[in-house]
Amino acid sequence: MSTIKSHYHLRDVxxxxxxxxxINHQGDHDDFKNRERAVAAIGDIVAVVQEGYCNADHQEQLINKVIKILHERPVAERDMHIGRSELSEKPLIMQVLILMQNIMYKRRQTVRLRQKLYWLAIALHTAVLLIxxxxxxxxxxxxxxxxxxxxSKAATRTWIWRELPEIPEQKVDNILISLQDVSKRLAIKYGDRTQKEFLxxxxxxxxxxxxxxxxDAHYVKKRLKIEPNNQIKPISLANQPVLLAVNNVQNDLGSNDEHFEDFVLESQSQFYTAMTESYEGLTTTYEESIDHYDPPFISYEVTTDLPKGLSFPLQTIDLSLQQNHISQQELALNSNVRVLPKSSYxxxxxxxxxxxxxxxxxxxxxxxxxLLLSMITALPIKSLTIxxxxxxxxxxxxxxxxxxxxHSLGITKRQEAFNGSKYxxxxxxxxxxVPQWLIDEILTGELPSDNGIQEYLTYLRAxxxxxxxxxxxxxxxxxxVLSRYTPNSNAHIADLICRTPASQAPAMYYSSHLSEEILSHYKLALSIFNQDNHFDMSYITPWHKYTLGSGFAFTPNYVREIITELQAWADSSTDANTHFNRISIFVWFVLCLLTGVRxxxxxxxxxxxxxxxxxxxxxxxxxxxxxSHRLIPLCSTLIRLLSDYRSYLIGYQLNNLLKQEISECIDEIRLGNEIALLRLLSENFSTLDVIKRGDAYHMTKDIIDTDPYWTRHFVRTQLERLGVDMVLINAVVGHEKARQHALGRFSSLSKHQIKQVGDQFEQLAETLGLKEINIKNNHDEWSMSCS
Known part of the structure; x- marks a missing residue:
């Protein structure tokens, strides 16, 4: 592609x-000490070239002026040794001057030598502009x-003198075109090479x-003006509806010439309201609301008698405007007919x-x-043509x-500034x-129409x-490609990169990633597309590094500090009833941290x-x-602590036999009936109540003034860090997408695979220091011990 485009203009001279x-500023350096004549000659040669650009001086006159300057031998004899080591000791700009003066030692000034002087003078002038x-x-x-x-004497270096024109017309555009023509001839010469090999x-x-x-010396890129469109909003996954009405869609089946996948019926989605629990002093975050969504029901805005093959439950997977269809493609089934093989992509x-x-x-x-921009960004084609x-x-x-x-995930903002030791x-x-050249070409060209896109697709299919x-x-x-064909990537990474709406991918709000990690997955996916190396990927360079994801995911060290403070808080109890409640809250937090339950x-x-x-x-x-029941494996540390806690309850029962309601409740627990294990004493210490999240928050807010839902963010993040397969994480944590429920009819998971996640929970217990903690069954001593 020619670089002399409407979006470039000449720099001010x-x-x-x-x-x-x-030039004089360069001459002030120590390298030019006692070489004032050489510095002056460089300035004179550059001035001659500059005058040639400004006044369209005849090229022959330009060369004659350069020869006249070199005839005066501005480079001293002591600097005219041009062996490899002697030459390399001098400043690069002076090395070129030395080589030009060396040309003058030739007895006959042939056309070839004059050509070299011309291009070396152009190089000197260009270098000074770049400085x-x-x-x-x-x-x-x-x-x-x-x-x-x-x-150099090597043919791989000297070839260029045979290709460059002898003395082209001295205009910036003409010289650049001359250089580009050399590059085009090489492209024809090496036409059988891939782009990667060619470069x-x-x-x-x-x-x-x-x-x-x-x-770069002569041109500067214009800042392209983009006409404002107030209807275009930032991409925030939190604000994206699952289904977005498609405007101007023909609903007459007979008038649609396209493949039925692109035929869309007007519809609306209906959700069950996310029924989250409310507690005094706690605000339900966006992440928690999304965590409780179920897939929507689809209803038609108008009745239809279309064939079943065009019914909306089937068509839903092909609504592409907001990528809601993508999540439906992530079943653990390789027979999904909507997915093409890698070779086709x-x-x-x-x-x-x-x-x-x-x-x-x-x-x-x-x-x-x-289409190329859509393919490498997952941006909808309908949007790109707006x-x-x-x-x-x-x-x-x-x-x-x-x-x-x-795009932003739309995560609930923290009330405090980021603290790397905590968050x-x-x-x-x-x-x-995105490739700069591709954006430039689109912005300076004409946007294709819908018909144009469809005609091109017809051509492309053939x-x-x-x-x-x-x-x-x-x-x-x-x-x-990210979810199926890219090594070490998965559907979760694909959801993040491809902007899957929040209600279809709640898992993205409970994770943590490095920006360069996301970029490396993306680059690897493009390299899979780019098997033939026709696409230059050099524009993908590292970003500044930052972590992205859940705003409420704590670091393991900070959570370990919380555990230590909770243990000290329980040990500091002044009576048996206070100790009972604090032990119960402690175990409640441990259960959340070692299972990831809501x-x-x-x-x-x-x-x-x-x-x-x-x-x-x-x-x-x-x-x-x-x-939607699911199975969560219990690690050995959690099994021990829950067993200790059950024994602790029985011990409390033996010490309080006159509290009949408490005794009956603990009997139910001991017998394994349908009753919650974790309990709090009522205000008058006469009954046992189930623990509510609000209870856990209010009792511990002096230690951690944050909604206990943080435990879920922590677990999800740590399971990823421990390398647990994404499908298993979703199965355990409850972030499965529609029709992916573990052990369901579409699942390829086994109980054995889920059970193995218990090993990672045990690693988490060790990281948090929970393996050393025991709950004493002696109600005369109000403390926990460390084994």
């Missing part, structure tokens, strides 16, 4: 005085490449460095890359730009040399880099022999706890008509 000052603009890397590159071309070739690297340096990607670079059909190229969407500052951050899209995560922003290709499969490609009322019924086999059956979404 500095005056000769400014250029001379720039002025503070572009040190490019300054070094252009001087080094021309130095090697003149100094590594020595001659290609040489000319590309020269082109980049010359361009690679063929699509390769075809799009080739059309963006080489297609002579302007309409096809414009469509390929949009005027003002691409480049809108609420979604895109467009720089001169680097751009990215960004895991700093931000909830995810950034995905080109790559993929009859089932649709916009839906392009939009979902990144998620599928910390709601009455968790842990005795009928659902099997201390011998080490299982907890739980249904911790309260006030729901539908039940």
């Amino acid at each position: 500095p005056s000769l005085d400014v250029i001379k000052q720039t 002025y603009h503070g572009k040190k890397t490019h300054m070094h590159n252009i001087l080094m490449q021309f130095k090697l071309a003149q100094f 590594k070739l020595p001659d290609v690297r040489q000319i590309n460095k020269i082109i980049a340096s010359y361009q 690679q063929r699509i990607f390769s075809a799009l890359c080739q059309d963006t670079q080489f297609s002579t059909n302007t309409s096809n190229r414009d469509c390929a730009y949009i 005027a003002g969407y691409i480049g809108h500052p609420s979604i895109f951050k467009i720089g001169l040399n680097r751009s990215y899209i960004h 895991e995560n700093q931000l909830d922003i995810i950034k995905i880099p 080109k790559i022999s993929l009859p089932y290709l649709s916009t839906n499969r392009i939009e979902t490609a990144l998620h599928v 910390p709601n009322n009455g968790i842990g019924l005795m009928s659902d706890i099997d201390l011998e086999a080490g299982w907890l059956m739980i249904d911790d979404k309260p006030n729901r008509k539908s039940k």
Whole structure:
């Protein structure tokens, strides 16, 4: 692609005085001590070239002026030794001057020698401009490449003199075009190489460095103006509805010529309200509300007699505007017909890359730009064709040399500033880099119409022999490749990167990741697409590092401090009844921390706890008509502490035989009936009540003034850190997506796999120092002991 585009313009030319000052400033360095004539000669040569640009001086006159300057031999004889080591000791800009003066030692000034003098003079002038603009890397590159071309005897360096024009018209655009023509001829010469192989070739690297340096010295990129569109809002997953009405969709089946996957009926989604428990002094966070959502029911806004194949429950998986369909594709079944094999995604990607670079059909190229951007970002194609969407500052951050899209998870903000010793995560922003050239091409071109997109898809299906290709499969490609074909990635990572709405992916609010970790997964997914190396991925460079995810995920060290304080708090009890309540609250927190259950009322019924086999059956979404019980493995430390606590209850019963209601309750617990194990004494100490989250909060807020729901954030994050498979984490924590429930008819999990997660819970117990804690059954002593 030519770099002389409408989104570039020539830099303002500095005056000769400014250029001379720039050179003189370089001459002040110790390297130029006693070399004043050489510095002056560099300034004179650069001035001649500058005058040639400004006044369109005839090139022959320019060369004659340069020759006249060199005839005076500004480089002293002692500096004219041009062996490898002697030359490299001098400043690079002076090395080029020495090589130019050395050319003058030739007896006959041939056309070839005059050509070399011309291009070396251009290199000197370009280098000084780059110094002025503070572009040190490019300054070094252009001087080094021309130095090697003149100094080296290797054919891989000297080839360039045969390719460069003798003395082109001295205009900036013409010189850049001359350099680009050399690069194009190399592309034809090495047409059988992949892009990756092509870019590594020595001659290609040489000319590309020269082109980049010359361009940077003379051109600056315009800041593209984007027309504001007030209807476009920032992408916040917390604010995304599950289904978004699609405007201007034809509902007449007969008028839709596309594949049925792209046919959408007008509909609305209906949710059961998330029935969360409320407590005095506690506010239900957004994360907790999402944690209690179930998949929506779908209803039609108008009745329809369409065939069953077009019924909405089937079509739901193909609604792509907000990616809600993506979550439906994550069943543990490899037979999902909506998912293409890896090779098909690679063929699509390769075809799009080739059309963006080489297609002579302007309409096809414009469509390929949009489809390629959708494929590498999972942004909906319908959105990308809205005027003002691409480049809108609420979604895109467009720089001169680097751009990215960004979205927020919409996590509830903390009341206090980030503290790295206490909290895991700093931000909830995810950034995905996008190719600068691709954004530039789209913003300076015409957006394709819907018909244009469909016509291009028809062409593309025939080109790559993929009859089932649709916009839906392009939009979902990144998620599928991340979740199925990218090593060490998973559906959770794909949800984060591809902006799956919160109600379809609550797990993303209970995790922690490094920004560079997310970027590495993304880059690896693109490398899988880019099997043929037609796509230049050099634009993907590291971000500044930060942690992202749950705002309430505590660090293990901080949680261990909490455990220590809770233990000391219980040990400091002044009477048996206070000790009973504090021990109960302590065990309640331990149960939450070693199972990840939702910390709601009455968790842990005795009928659902099997201390011998080490299982907890739980249904911790309260006030729901539908039940979704799941199994959670109990680690050995939790089994021991729960057994100790049950013995502690029996000991309290023996010491308080006259408290009949308490005695009857403990009998029920001892017999394993349908009654909660964890209990608090009532205010008059005559009955046992189930522990509520509000009780745990109010009793411990002097130790940790935070909703006890933090325990769930902590467990989810730590299980990921311990390397537990994502499907197992979802099964244990209760973050499964629709139809993925463990041990259900669509599940491929076994009880044995779930049971093995108990090993990670045991590691967590060791990290928190819980393995050393014992609960004494002696009610004459109000303390816990450390074994």
